[in-house]
Amino acid sequence: MQRLQDRVAVISGAASGIGAATARRFAAEGAYVVCVDLAEEAGKQIAEEVGGEFVQCDVSDEAQVRELFDGVAARRGRLDIAFNNAGISPPDDDSILDTGLDAWERVIRVNTTSVYLCCKYALPHMLAAGKGSIINTASFVALMGAATSQIAYTASKGGVLSMSRELGVQFARQGVRVNALCPGPVATPLLMELFAKDPERAARRLVHVPMGRFAEPEEIAAAVAFLASDDSSFVTASQFIVDGGITGAYVTPL
Ligand SMILES: NC(=O)c1ccc[n+]([C@@H]2O[C@H](COP(=O)([O-])OP(=O)(O)OC[C@H]3O[C@@H](n4cnc5c(N)ncnc54)[C@H](O)[C@@H]3O)[C@@H](O)[C@H]2O)c1
Numbered sequence: 001m002q003r004l005q006d007r008v009a010v011i012s013g014a015a016s017g018i019g020a021a022t023a024r025r026f027a028a029e030g031a032y033v034v035c036v037d038l039a040e041e042a043g044k045q046i047a048e049e050v051g052g053e054f055v056q057c058d059v060s061d062e063a064q065v066r067e068l069f070d071g072v073a074a075r076r077g078r079l080d081i082a083f084n085n086a087g088i089s090p091p092d093d094d095s096i097l098d099t100g101l102d103a104w105e106r107v108i109r110v111n112t113t114s115v116y117l118c119c120k121y122a123l124p125h126m127l128a129a130g131k132g133s134i135i136n137t138a139s140f141v142a143l144m145g146a147a148t149s150q151i152a153y154t155a156s157k158g159g160v161l162s163m164s165r166e167l168g169v170q171f172a173r174q175g176v177r178v179n180a181l182c183p184g185p186v187a188t189p190l191l192m193e194l195f196a197k198d199p200e201r202a203a204r205r206l207v208h209v210p211m212g213r214f215a216e217p218e219e220i221a222a223a224v225a226f227l228a229s230d231d232s233s234f235v236t237a238s239q240f241i242v243d244g245g246i247t248g249a250y251v252t253p254l
């Protein structure tokens with residue numbers, strides 16, 4: 001069954017990791033996928049692979065985001081799904097004691113303000129149609145504290161989670177569902193790069209995952225496809241956790 005047949009989906013951060021895996025999954029389920037990213041070459045490649053289109057856009061820039069969603073709605077005549085997923089996790093975001101205001105503001109802008117902007121400019125098109133599904137990528141760190149801190153990242157994802165919850169509540173009776181996706185650590189370039197520099201930190205993280213491994217991006221994409229489709233028609237304002245058991249664990253198996 002093609003759950004997303006003829007749906008138009010916008011995916012930010014589609015050039016890599018979770019976004020790229022989701023672009024492939026959405027397309028496999030029948031959707032037309034608009035692949036959004038800063039990275040032009042990789043973004044175009046994915047768009048071509050999935051038979052969609054690439055739009056270069058900085059999702060932290062209001063004018064570009066407005067143009068993105070208005071442009072998609074004008075060109076395709078509809079907007080069914082927005083997967084607001086672009087995010088950064090830079091190495092200069094660390095303990096609060098060492099993290100400067102520049103890193104803090106950059107991370108909040110790219111990870112949280114971008115979600116505010118994407119929701120703000122996607123929602124009118126969905127409300128006009130009386131239907132839509134928005135999925136915002138938060139993280140399990142929005143739910144639990146880590147001793148190996150990335151303070152701005154964690155705060156940014158808390159913002160995404162609570163914003164998504166409130167939007168889900170506000171628009172529930174108008175047919176638009178909004179959910180926060182909370183992935184556990186995924187084996188993507190973002191995380192691998194960070195952990196390659198610090199294997200001790202990687203090992204420390206894995207200890208807390210009952211499944212004893214990082215997720216594959218495809219495993220996250222499967223959850224996003226569920227949230228995007230009508231199979232999740234009674235799911236909104238949720239914190240949708242896909243974390244290999246991390247947030248459920250007190251002690252993990254050896
Ligand atoms: N990898 C993990 O373990 C993990 C865990 C939980 C949550 N997440 C979140 O999942 C999302 C995707 O992460 P990923 O691991 O696939 O990362 P990734 O680095 O593989 O991909 C992120 C993409 O976002 C793009 N991007 C960054 N800033 C942008 C901007 N301003 N405008 C447009 N595009 C921009 C990048 O070019 C990149 O292609 C992020 O929000 C991340 O915080 C990741």
